[in-house]
Amino acid sequence: MIKQSKIYISVLLTLIFMVLGCGLEEMGRLVDDMETLNELGLRQVECAVIPVTAGGEEEKTPDLLILNRRLDPPPVEFYLSYVYKEEDRWEVRWEHNLGSDVVGDTDVTTLTDKASVYVIVGPTVQALSLSDGAVEWETSLSDEVAATCRDCAALAKDRLVVLTSDLVLQGVNINSGEVEWSYEMKTSLGWQVKPIVLGQTDKIALVDQTDSDAAAPGVLQVFKTGNGEQLQSVAPQCSNIPFRVSSPVFIDKEGKNAYFTFSSGATHCVQGWNIEGGSMLWENTLPEEISKAPSFFDSPHLDNPGLLADDVLYYGFGGPTKKGKLININLSDGVINLLLEDPKYAITPLLKGDGILLVRASRTKGSEQDELWAVDISSGEILWQHELQTTDLMGWGSNDSGVGTWTLAPAGGRLAVIQVVSEGAGSDPYYVVVEILNIQDGVITSETKTLVDDGHWMGIASTKYRAYLSIRNLYSVYLETGDMVWEWPLSVPSPDLIDQ
Numbered sequence: 001m002i003k004q005s006k007i008y009i010s011v012l013l014t015l016i017f018m019v020l021g022c023g024l025e026e027m028g029r030l031v032d033d034m035e036t037l038n039e040l041g042l043r044q045v046e047c048a049v050i051p052v053t054a055g056g057e058e059e060k061t062p063d064l065l066i067l068n069r070r071l072d073p074p075p076v077e078f079y080l081s082y083v084y085k086e087e088d089r090w091e092v093r094w095e096h097n098l099g100s101d102v103v104g105d106t107d108v109t110t111l112t113d114k115a116s117v118y119v120i121v122g123p124t125v126q127a128l129s130l131s132d133g134a135v136e137w138e139t140s141l142s143d144e145v146a147a148t149c150r151d152c153a154a155l156a157k158d159r160l161v162v163l164t165s166d167l168v169l170q171g172v173n174i175n176s177g178e179v180e181w182s183y184e185m186k187t188s189l190g191w192q193v194k195p196i197v198l199g200q201t202d203k204i205a206l207v208d209q210t211d212s213d214a215a216a217p218g219v220l221q222v223f224k225t226g227n228g229e230q231l232q233s234v235a236p237q238c239s240n241i242p243f244r245v246s247s248p249v250f251i252d253k254e255g256k257n258a259y260f261t262f263s264s265g266a267t268h269c270v271q272g273w274n275i276e277g278g279s280m281l282w283e284n285t286l287p288e289e290i291s292k293a294p295s296f297f298d299s300p301h302l303d304n305p306g307l308l309a310d311d312v313l314y315y316g317f318g319g320p321t322k323k324g325k326l327i328n329i330n331l332s333d334g335v336i337n338l339l340l341e342d343p344k345y346a347i348t349p350l351l352k353g354d355g356i357l358l359v360r361a362s363r364t365k366g367s368e369q370d371e372l373w374a375v376d377i378s379s380g381e382i383l384w385q386h387e388l389q390t391t392d393l394m395g396w397g398s399n400d401s402g403v404g405t406w407t408l409a410p411a412g413g414r415l416a417v418i419q420v421v422s423e424g425a426g427s428d429p430y431y432v433v434v435e436i437l438n439i440q441d442g443v444i445t446s447e448t449k450t451l452v453d454d455g456h457w458m459g460i461a462s463t464k465y466r467a468y469l470s471i472r473n474l475y476s477v478y479l480e481t482g483d484m485v486w487e488w489p490l491s492v493p494s495p496d497l498i499d500q
Helices: 002-019 024-040
Strands: 042-045 050-052 065-074 077-087 088-099 108-112 115-123 125-128 137-141 153-156 160-164 166-175 177-183 203-209 218-224 229-233 249-251 259-264 267-274 279-283 307-309 310-317 321-328 334-342 347-353 357-365 371-374 382-389 408-412 413-424 429-437 442-453 461-463 466-471 473-478 484-488
Touching: 042 473, 050 108, 050 229, 065 108, 077 108, 077 267, 108 153, 115 153, 153 203, 249 371, 249 484, 307 347, 310 357, 321 347, 321 357, 334 347, 347 408, 408 461, 442 473
Parallel strands: none
Antiparallel strands: 042 065, 050 065, 065 077, 077 088, 108 115, 115 125, 125 137, 153 160, 160 166, 166 177, 203 218, 218 229, 249 259, 259 267, 267 279, 307 310, 310 321, 310 347, 321 334, 347 357, 357 371, 371 382, 408 413, 413 429, 429 442, 461 466, 466 473, 473 484
16 A cells, blocks of 8 residues: 555656646646546556557557556456557557456466457456457366466467466367367476467467376377367487477477477487478487587576577577587578587577577676677677676566566667666666667667666567567657657656656
8 A cells, every 4th residue: 555655646746746837738638647547546567568550560659458457446456458549648448357366467368369359367268359348258268377388378260279277278269269179288297388370370289298108208299270180290209319398399480390309318419390291301410519518408498499590490508517509500401500609608599680690698607697699690709799787588488478677679770678777786766778789780879777666577568669668567668769658557757757
């Protein structure tokens, strides 16, 4: 209640402060803000918003779907709000009350297509009309969606495919809400797997085991999303090393080929497979200078997912007792090259630019330190390094919408490096620092620093022009300049957020 009162007082003081020095137009905006506060109550954004771009990527101000909670008056209630911008103000088109028995994005999974919004709360799925929020249908799944599996629900053609916590894959007809088929997995390692829609097709792939024995080899199962028919089962092995559920597997964006990894002792292998035909395309073993690491492909790949770009797989490695390495694998023939190694840093590939690979370099010896490196793809040379002020990457691997303190957002030939930092030894005050870097040389072309009311950053969503930051409130960053503004629920900041 103290925090709520503090925010209300801050807003009221802001309004009084600004009324004393503003004109009629500004006073009108302040009255509108008071009306918004009265209608919406005190709101807190819970996770990354979902941009709804009717005009595609060219639309500079998309509508937004916002999962949020109303803190006052009690009890706390959760809402999914559809908001749109009209004359520089956010208006609520509709809201769907999710109730009070919810724990933010831990308990809520949201997806959308051009006509509907699909909301999973616990074992219940609801389809809402995108235009007005009306409930179109409601159905029950076998269990809830695990908080550790943020990609366990996917849309494929006219089906919503969901992998629930009891490891049952289910296909829901998006027109009727009927659960039309299900597949019970044999593995018990639920946190390791997620369904993967194969390109723009009506097929979905899932890594499972051949049987329920803990030592059973892994298998890639392919299902038809319409009726759950099993179309393919690929159970590869390399030099008598079986594929494991815990081993990284990569599927190209067209959904045609899969790339399996194998590790056993000093032997590390990669295979390329055609999914539809179930046939191996090539096989290669990591060179000796790479394979000295005893568990190269056994690192927690949910936090190091590798990067598929332009028919090349980039994969990083490293740890306190393991030399950091960065390799590339040509996916047409399986040729493997060691690009870079460093004894003091673990390396994770993030983004590919024009002849450049941007990687996260995390120091593994001494105090924690994250750096951004630009690596020349042809030579492996480090072209530039950028030291970060914090160490918790958001938006990659298992942390794609969880709490974090820094991330990247591409902006044409530039790169926005966004960090939430504290100058109070882990407490207030908090700032958002945005640096716009030239990708080719790492030169900072613009830098902004904005005071925020809280440091609890819960998600980011990006469009071509903006990055939307959920830090209790919703802010946006203009990716061309790095300028940051408070977006929702109010249009005016509290007094302590006004630039000094």
